[in-house]
Amino acid sequence: MSKNRVSRRQFLSYTLTGVGGFMAAGMLMPMVRFAVDPVLQAKAGGNYIPTPQKVADITEVPTRVDFTFEQQDAWYNSEETGTAWVYKDDKGEIVALSPVCKHLGCVVNWEGDKSNPDHFYCPCHGGLYTKDGTNVPGTPPIAPLDVYPYIEKDGYLHLGKAEPKKGA
């Protein structure tokens, strides 16, 4: 009868191995997945959002590009929209600017004011930015427009998270 009995010590060691095993697996699994699955890794590192804008169609004139993405706030998934002003500069490089005014956050428009062609205009307090996003002194904004990092994928423009302009 005592043959099948599990001693206290045995019981403890069984359970601990079991639990420890789970914990180890829980920690290792994601690491292994990052190590072996390059697709997964790119996704985690990149976070570029696809836009409907074909890279080939981008011109020298800033064009408004709207895109949607899923935003996860805690448990809640929502569809968010974003906007960028996109054009090619004289060197042929793509520039994607955030439309959010650096004064108090209204949305700026390219040539939104007739008396200021070739500028981004903020309708709220008359903020002005030159084509490269630099704020015009004497208008309320105190910093240049944020810049989106971008990649080209399958011919379409994908945007990252807008960052303050470098070197400004």
Place this chain on the structure above:
Amino acid sequence: MKWISQDIDMYLKSKEYVDTAVLPLFPVSLRDDIKQTAAMSEFISLLSIQLERQFRGRLVMFPGYSYLKSFPEDKLISDIKLWEKELTEKGFKHVLYLTSDSSWKALESQFDGGLIWLPSLPLEHMDEQYKNTILDDQVKQLLQLFLQKWQSGE
């Protein structure tokens, strides 16, 4: 700016730049027009989100004023007048109401603020993408209206 503590902090810091108050008007009915009033409120609340995003530096989007369709007209008028008084006294130069309920059109002449009336669109049958485009279009039209209001007031 939205009616949330973070945005209100911003408002308190930059009051001199914020001269416009927008108050959405939300009809509620439990009678035959229950569905229409819900659709109107839905449309206006989505629109108010987009509008706030466009002009957040110059306006405060107040939480809406909800009212029963069965309220008598004098009650509606006196409520709106109270809002108007408070808002103008506290420094808002432009007070605007946003609604889909056409009964306000008949009352508009009795208060000072501007009424922005837009027919509600049947959003329930639209997919997300299309909905956003439609709302964007509406906001673009409102952009002109706001610019005119601001220019005439300066």
